[in-house]
Amino acid sequence: xxxxxxxxxxxxxxxxxxxxxAAGLLRRLRSDPLGLLGLSLVLLVVFCALTAPWIEPxxxxxxxxxxxxxxxxxxxxxxxDNLGRDVFSRVIAGSQIALGVxxxxxxxxxxxxLILGLCAGYGPRWLDNFLLxxxxxxxxxxxxxxxxTVVTLxxxxxxxxxxxxxxxxxxxxxxxxxxxxxxxxxxxxxxxxRSLGSSPWRVLLIHILPNIIGPILIIASMDIPSVxxxxxxxxxxxxxxxxxxxxxxxxxxxxxxxxRDAPWIVIAGGIPLIxxxxxxxxxxxxxxDLLDPKLRRVV
Amino acid sequence: MLTYTLxxxxxxxxxxxxxxxxxxxxxxxxxxxxxxxxLGSRATPEMRQRLNHELGLxxxxxxxxxxxxxxxxxxxxxxxxxxxxxxxxxxxxxxPKTLILIGTGLGxxxxxxxxxxxxxxxxxxxxxxxxxxxxxxxxxxxxxFVVAIYALLLFSVQLGLFPxxxxxxxxxxxxxxxxxxxxxxxxxxxxxxxLARIVRASMLEVMNENHIRTARAFGLPEGKIVxxxxxxxxxxxxxxxxxxxxxxxxxxxxxAENIFARPGIGKLIVDAADVRNxxxxxxxxxxxxxxxxxxxxxxxxxxxxxxxxxxANF
Numbered sequence: 001x002x003x004x005x006x007x008x009x010x011x012x013x014x015x016x017x018x019x020x021x022a023a024g025l026l027r028r029l030r031s032d033p034l035g036l037l038g039l040s041l042v043l044l045v046v047f048c049a050l051t052a053p054w055i056e057p058x059x060x061x062x063x064x065x066x067x068x069x070x071x072x073x074x075x076x077x078x079x080x081d082n083l084g085r086d087v088f089s090r091v092i093a094g095s096q097i098a099l100g101v102x103x104x105x106x107x108x109x110x111x112x113x114l115i116l117g118l119c120a121g122y123g124p125r126w127l128d129n130f131l132l133x134x135x136x137x138x139x140x141x142x143x144x145x146x147x148x149t150v151v152t153l154x155x156x157x158x159x160x161x162x163x164x165x166x167x168x169x170x171x172x173x174x175x176x177x178x179x180x181x182x183x184x185x186x187x188x189x190x191x192x193x194r195s196l197g198s199s200p201w202r203v204l205l206i207h208i209l210p211n212i213i214g215p216i217l218i219i220a221s222m223d224i225p226s227v228x229x230x231x232x233x234x235x236x237x238x239x240x241x242x243x244x245x246x247x248x249x250x251x252x253x254x255x256x257x258x259x260r261d262a263p264w265i266v267i268a269g270g271i272p273l274i275x276x277x278x279x280x281x282x283x284x285x286x287x288x289d290l291l292d293p294k295l296r297r298v299v
Numbered sequence: 300m301l302t303y304t305l306x307x308x309x310x311x312x313x314x315x316x317x318x319x320x321x322x323x324x325x326x327x328x329x330x331x332x333x334x335x336x337x338l339g340s341r342a343t344p345e346m347r348q349r350l351n352h353e354l355g356l357x358x359x360x361x362x363x364x365x366x367x368x369x370x371x372x373x374x375x376x377x378x379x380x381x382x383x384x385x386x387x388x389x390x391x392x393x394x395p396k397t398l399i400l401i402g403t404g405l406g407x408x409x410x411x412x413x414x415x416x417x418x419x420x421x422x423x424x425x426x427x428x429x430x431x432x433x434x435x436x437x438x439x440x441x442x443x444f445v446v447a448i449y450a451l452l453l454f455s456v457q458l459g460l461f462p463x464x465x466x467x468x469x470x471x472x473x474x475x476x477x478x479x480x481x482x483x484x485x486x487x488x489x490x491x492x493x494l495a496r497i498v499r500a501s502m503l504e505v506m507n508e509n510h511i512r513t514a515r516a517f518g519l520p521e522g523k524i525v526x527x528x529x530x531x532x533x534x535x536x537x538x539x540x541x542x543x544x545x546x547x548x549x550x551x552x553x554x555a556e557n558i559f560a561r562p563g564i565g566k567l568i569v570d571a572a573d574v575r576n577x578x579x580x581x582x583x584x585x586x587x588x589x590x591x592x593x594x595x596x597x598x599x600x601x602x603x604x605x606x607x608x609x610x611a612n613f
């Protein structure tokens with residue numbers, strides 16, 4: 001998402017954060033079929049992730065050599081892979097990894113971005129310039145390339161993958177929070193509190209933060225699909241979560257090796273990725289249209 | 300205008316330097332010395348010492364950084380640990396292939412997206428406009444590597460219409476183009492929707508401007524108004540965006556090259572990352588960062604060249 005759009009959303013959602021707003025949002029979402037489709041897809045993925053151990057028909061890691069490469073059937077809905085593992089169960093288990101990595105690393109990036117953004121926006125000028133230069137430099141790395149660099153240094157693991165996502169997401173949030181802080185910094189109520197002698201930390205955490213956090217949370221949730229894509233992509237390249245974890249990227253990689261003989265594995269690995277990213281994007285679009293009447297008129 | 304351009308170029312250089320600094324810090328911040336990480340657990344102390352010496356890691360840290368910056372400024376990216384070839388040569392061999400791939404991908408995306416966005420802006424609110432809108436959002440969100448894998452499965456493996464791997468024989472243009480079709484489709488697909496939306500939005504805005512109304516009042520044919528007076532301005536945001544697009548395109552090129560086993564910078568970097576060949580990874584990443592950092596001032600210049608109003612403001 002471009003910086004301008006995000007900043008526009010910050011400005012507009014800040015006004016929208018009033019009581020009864022969420023109820024109105026849900027009511028209006030009901031008349032938007034694509035938004036509803038998005039919402040149901042997201043709920044489906046969340047449901048799979050939360051109840052995975054109970055709804056998986058088989059153990060996703062259980063190897064059954066005799067049943068390897070069975071095509072889709074009533075017994076194995078998406079067939080089995082090169083080790084005879086049930087692909088459908090692995091797809092469901094993958095939702096846990098996708099959402100788990102997505103939500104947790106975005107949350108960490110958000111906290112880091114908050115701290116850095118508040119420092120840049122409220123701190124001295126030289127600190128602002130220095131942090132901006134770092135943010136812009138990190139922003140200039142193509143995401144996958146940055147990921148590959150970090151993996152080269154630290155070796156592929158879940159922790160490496162999460163630190164990649166955090167490194168990529170933090171500058172964006174920090175920049176947004178910096179802008180929002182700069183905009184709030186000079187408002188009269190902040191001046192009033194400062195003249196009463198509040199410490200900078202009190203001003204930042206109790207008075208500025210609550211005013212800017214709402215819109216940032218919405219923007220962060222719109223980033224979930226790109227983070228899920230990055231996780232699956234790096235894992236597909238063998239640079240993400242090591243086997244035997246049932247990441248969707250891993251299923252795609254396993255399936256790619258046998259794409260001629262067992263095409264159902266790659267098909268099954270791609271479908272959840274498409275549905276999840278579509279779901280989050282449609283929902284995000286609908287939310288943005290609802291939140292921003294000006295954008296709705298133009299786009 | 301000149302001052303502005305120089306400022307942007309200075310910023311781009313600064314960004315490249317900071318990125319070098321970040322990579323340098325990362326290499327030195329990790330626990331254990333870089334040599335043992337690159338060589339793995341089988342390395343003997345002598346091997347480590349030799350590599351440390353070859354990489355200049357036994358010198359003071361600031362001197363190391365200064366040497367590195369000076370070397371890279373002269374186009375010397377160091378030596379591949381395994382093949383012992385110059386990293387600069389390896390990059391120069393693979394970068395043009397990647398640029399051709401993303402150029403073709405972006406090219407067909409632009410050729411489809413501009414008429415599509417323009418048409419749906421003119422036919423606003425009709426079913427074709429709505430369909431374009433839905434397809435745009437859809438193609439933007441689907442990961443490019445899933446597109447690449449599905450395209451390979453359907454068109455190469457199942458239907459046998461296109462080659463599965465490689466970039467075609469050297470010197471055989473037709474064969475190379477044939478190999479380019481699916482990868483560039485995968486790289487460009489997401490951009491069709493994205494660009495179409497931008498063109499549509501800015502077209503809607505431009506069509507309401509005064510000079511379009513004046514052109515109408517003069518009784519100019521609608522086709523001329525759209526093509527000559529509106530579209531020329533409406534595509535400007537797209538050009539600005541293309542500068543920013545380089546990063547995303549390079550990322551999807553990494554996947555396209557690996558899935559279709561095409562030589563290029565993405566294949567180079569993944570193969571190097573796989574065996575932890577750090578000099579190659581660093582060189583390849585830095586060259587893409589430089590590409591991105593300098594693409595933005597260039598796209599600004601193109602906008603200024605296309606739009607007299609922007610030029611006048613400088």
